[in-house]
Amino acid sequence: MNVILPKLHTVSNNQQTRNKISILAISGSLRANSSNNAVIATAATLVAGEVDFIIYEGLGSLPHFDDSDDPAPEVIAFRKLLGAADGVFICTPEYAFGVPGSLKNALDWTVSTGEFVNKPVALITAATGGDKAHASLKLTLTALSARVLEETTLLISFIRSKMNTNCEVTDNETIQAIKNIMDTFIRDINQQN
Numbered sequence: 001m002n003v004i005l006p007k008l009h010t011v012s013n014n015q016q017t018r019n020k021i022s023i024l025a026i027s028g029s030l031r032a033n034s035s036n037n038a039v040i041a042t043a044a045t046l047v048a049g050e051v052d053f054i055i056y057e058g059l060g061s062l063p064h065f066d067d068s069d070d071p072a073p074e075v076i077a078f079r080k081l082l083g084a085a086d087g088v089f090i091c092t093p094e095y096a097f098g099v100p101g102s103l104k105n106a107l108d109w110t111v112s113t114g115e116f117v118n119k120p121v122a123l124i125t126a127a128t129g130g131d132k133a134h135a136s137l138k139l140t141l142t143a144l145s146a147r148v149l150e151e152t153t154l155l156i157s158f159i160r161s162k163m164n165t166n167c168e169v170t171d172n173e174t175i176q177a178i179k180n181i182m183d184t185f186i187r188d189i190n191q192q193n
């Protein structure tokens, strides 16, 4: 069987990082020049050297959820990555007053296998408004029994006004808020381990 590995981007991956906690980052956006990818890039820079920060880039390759007992290799690989991560960082936009379908689809693949049960999760919703997707995703994470602290969730509204034309987050207050979330998240994961 050919195993198709999901696309990954490991920000810090040298020998010294072996004992570091690992955070799997998932963007809910598949758009080019995604603002949520920019938020993830900012977070990656802020925690560089401190944790193994792995960016999952396989969301668009996951098949539609069908509850199969024999799922595609992409699904198996996704579940393995979630299982191996000490924490999961989800950063998502809001589309049409809801969570992007591709992200919800990915989460649905974990309902029966339970990778999110007690898993520390940090959540940032970066959108124009975003409050509806933010609330909806929190509810979904509750259904998955994930560990979501209020202090590790953040709604960034008007995200586009907080970025430059190179698709980088430039607003200092926003960068500080992302840093606070990541610091609290890492502290909580360390306390759990």
Ligand SMILES: Cc1cc2nc3c(=O)[nH]c(=O)nc-3n(C[C@H](O)[C@H](O)[C@H](O)COP(=O)(O)O)c2cc1C
Pocket (backbone or CB within 6 Å): 029, 030, 031, 033, 034, 035, 036, 037, 092, 093, 094, 095, 096, 097, 098, 126, 127, 128, 129, 130, 131, 159, 160
């Ligand atoms: C198809 C589409 C639907 C959108 N619907 C909403 C919405 O319902 N609420 C909202 O706050 N923003 C909405 N937006 C704006 C996005 O939240 C905003 O552009 C955000 O930066 C997109 O994130 P991304 O660049 O990571 O994809 C929508 C954008 C698109 C492309």
